[in-house]
Every structure is written in structure tokens, then in C-alpha cells.
Amino acid sequence: MNEVLRPATDSPQDTAGLPVLCVIVPTFNERDNVIKLFEKLQGTLEGIAWEVIYVDDNSPDGTWEVVRGLARRDGRVRCIRRIGRRGLSGACIEGILASCAPYAAVMDADLQHDETQLPKMLSLLQSGAAELVVGSRYIAGGSADSFNKQRAGASAFATEVAKRVLRVEIADPMSGFFMVRRDRFEQLAPQLSTQGFKILLDTVATAHGNIKTVEIPYRFGSRLHGESKLDSMVALDFLGLVLAKLTNDAVSLRFLMFAMVGGTGLFVHLGTLFITLKLFDLPFTVAQAAGAFVAMTSNFVLNNFLTYRDQRLKGFAILRGVLAFYIVCSVGLFANVGVAFSVYNQEPIWWLAGAAGALMGVVWNYAMSGLFVWRKR
Numbered sequence: 001m002n003e004v005l006r007p008a009t010d011s012p013q014d015t016a017g018l019p020v021l022c023v024i025v026p027t028f029n030e031r032d033n034v035i036k037l038f039e040k041l042q043g044t045l046e047g048i049a050w051e052v053i054y055v056d057d058n059s060p061d062g063t064w065e066v067v068r069g070l071a072r073r074d075g076r077v078r079c080i081r082r083i084g085r086r087g088l089s090g091a092c093i094e095g096i097l098a099s100c101a102p103y104a105a106v107m108d109a110d111l112q113h114d115e116t117q118l119p120k121m122l123s124l125l126q127s128g129a130a131e132l133v134v135g136s137r138y139i140a141g142g143s144a145d146s147f148n149k150q151r152a153g154a155s156a157f158a159t160e161v162a163k164r165v166l167r168v169e170i171a172d173p174m175s176g177f178f179m180v181r182r183d184r185f186e187q188l189a190p191q192l193s194t195q196g197f198k199i200l201l202d203t204v205a206t207a208h209g210n211i212k213t214v215e216i217p218y219r220f221g222s223r224l225h226g227e228s229k230l231d232s233m234v235a236l237d238f239l240g241l242v243l244a245k246l247t248n249d250a251v252s253l254r255f256l257m258f259a260m261v262g263g264t265g266l267f268v269h270l271g272t273l274f275i276t277l278k279l280f281d282l283p284f285t286v287a288q289a290a291g292a293f294v295a296m297t298s299n300f301v302l303n304n305f306l307t308y309r310d311q312r313l314k315g316f317a318i319l320r321g322v323l324a325f326y327i328v329c330s331v332g333l334f335a336n337v338g339v340a341f342s343v344y345n346q347e348p349i350w351w352l353a354g355a356a357g358a359l360m361g362v363v364w365n366y367a368m369s370g371l372f373v374w375r376k377r
């Protein structure tokens, strides 16, 4: 094991001119910030062989164009333009794995993270004192004054949950500012979730305490231009990550969301049934069919907004998608009833048979929706 832990050391003449440190900057609509950040890095990283990789999810504001322009003027700058994908964590993972530098840092494009800490972080890694250095807002000397009350509360709550439930021991597992030995990260990468934004928490939780971590304080500043990309949906991402890690990745975040949406479908179904039966006095079979139809539609809409928000269908694709979803769910219903029936035949316990059928249905719907409704373009 020790052998794997040691960073690959090449002879000095082999590594001359190669970067030692790669700074990964995920970007979405940050065109006004990327050059300023580059200038700051240039100032602070004098004497260090470094490069910067901006990982841009095809920003509508053309951030990638600005970065390309920068890259044409300076060989230390690279841009990965991802098409048809969204997500902070996935962008960071791809960026880190795209570099050959032995050390990788992740930071926001908007100058909220204190780049002057980078040399100190690097020397902690190079000396072997740490394999992961976290820029922390919640230890002495650090702060997050720029947070409004609401955001501060949410961040404190999530931090507490992460510490208790996932037994993560660092003070600021939600930090988006850290530096890691790339070989260690590379080992963990296949188990990390590309969805969501909690890349550091995921890394630390996945390592199960087997990564030597040091925290250094910094002041979380205010965003330069533009606005935060983290909306209230990140709470769902966080919940999903906690549940996935608790079940040892047996269930993915996306599957959990899909199943939760399926759960809401039950209430929609019953609600529709109630209205059509009591208010409109329709025959039961018609009401039942209406309930199923409305529930499928609301499940589709919710999945399109939540579960697959990184691949959201828009415009005409919605129509095609919803039709495909009806077909998938109808077949899923047969699978559901079929499995329930055969379980009941073996063992006539109604709730066991019912649950097995429902589980079969949701697994089927999930697998087929990924193939036919929200398939990767």
C-alpha cells in the first residue's frame, strides 16, 4: 500500500518544464472573472511550475471563448469545454484527471477563494505533511463573513450532518477550495459522484479517513462579478450524497431522487383519484386511469427538473420525452404486477409481494428512462 501512496517521482531532467501544480477552475458564466483570476495566480505562483485548467460547461456567456483567448497567449492556460453536461463535481474531477501535475488545486473562478494560500498548501503536500489540504472557513483565522444569514445557517447545518452521519472529521467539508495529491485523488476518482457540487465531502467520505488531511484557515470573500450558481436544489444533491455514502454507494444519488419522485407520484395519483371520483363522479376505472396519467405526467415534470436537471429536456424534446416516459412506465407497470404476482404465488404475504413489485417497477422505470427518455446526447 505504501508504494501506491508515494507520488510518482521522475528524475529532474524528465520533469523540467512540466507543471508541478495544476489549478482547476470549474466555470459556468464567469466570463468577467477568468482573466482577473489568471492574473492573480500569475502574481502569487511566481517561482512555481504551474498551469491552470478551466473546465467550462459550455457557458452561454461564452466563458470558454475568453479562456481560449487567454490560452493562446499563455501556454499555462487550458480550457476544457464540456457539451451537454452540467455539474461542479464532474467538472472538477475531469479537470484534475486531465493534468499530469503531481498536485491539483480546486478553486472558484469568482475570487472568493484566497489564492495567496496556494503556495502554503503546496508546500504542505510536498513536504509530506499532508495528502490533502483544505482551505477552511471554520477554524481559527478563517471566516465566511460574505455569507448572508440563510446561507450561513444552511452551510453550518450541512457541515454538522456531514460530520455526524458520514463521520467526516474536518471542520469545513463543504469547502470548495482545496489541494490534493493527484495520485491519491486518482485512486478515489472512480467512486466519486459526478453529480452535485460536494466534491470535497465526497472525496473525504470515500477515503474513509485514509487520506492525511490538513486544514488551513482562509477568509471566504465576496464574489467579483456574476452570481452564485448554487440554488436551493443543492440541498437535494447534498441529501442524495449523504444517503448514497451511507449505503456504501449501493444506491446512486440519481436513483434515490428518481425513487423519491416516484413516491410523490403516489400522492398525486390518490389526489387525482379523489377529485375525479368525488367531485366529477367519474366511474372508478376512468378515475384510476386519469390518476395514473396525471401521476406519470407530474413524475416526468419533477424528474426533468430535479433528477435530470443536468440533462433537462427543453422545447420539442419535452414532447418526445414525455411520450417515451408514458411507454416506459406502462411497461414498468406490467413488470411490477408480474413480479408481485409471482412473489405472492410463492409466499402469500401481501406487503412483501407488493413491495417487491413496486421495487421492480421503480428499477425498471429508472433504467429505461435513462436509456430512452433522458439519454445522454
Ligand code: GDD
Pocket: 025, 026, 027, 028, 029, 030, 055, 056, 057, 086, 087, 088, 091, 107, 108, 109, 110, 112, 155, 174, 175, 176, 177, 197, 198, 227, 228, 229, 230
Ligand atoms: N463547470 C461548471 N459546471 N462549473 C460550475 C457549475 C457547473 O455546473 N456550477 C458552478 N460552477 C462554478 C462556478 O462558475 C464557480 O466558479 C464555482 O463553480 C463555484 O460556484 P459558485 O456559484 O461560485 O458557488 P458559491 O460561491 O455559491 O459556493 C461556494 O461555496 C460553497 C461552500 O459554501 C463554492 O466554493 C462551493 O464549491 C462550496 O461548496
Ligand code: MN
Pocket: 108, 109, 110, 112, 223, 228
Ligand atoms: Mn463562488
